[in-house]
Amino acid sequence: MNIPTDLSSYIRVLKLASTPSREEFSQVSLVAGAGIVLVGLLGFTIYIIMQFLPGGV
Numbered sequence: 001m002n003i004p005t006d007l008s009s010y011i012r013v014l015k016l017a018s019t020p021s022r023e024e025f026s027q028v029s030l031v032a033g034a035g036i037v038l039v040g041l042l043g044f045t046i047y048i049i050m051q052f053l054p055g056g057v
Contacts, residue, residue, distance in 0.1 A: 020028070
């Protein structure tokens with residue numbers, strides 16, 4: 001692990017990074033929120049199925 005090389009690569013990445021526009025942020029937030037809702041619905045569906053199976057939760 002070469003600390004000066006690692007540090008320079010981190011600095012290079014930070015210089016290339018930019019603040020997202022409002023539209024880009026909204027789109028990323030919408031996709032992330034949809035993913036969270038989808039995973040929650042999947043978990044809820046599995047829970048409901050387990051309630052109807054004999055020996056379920």
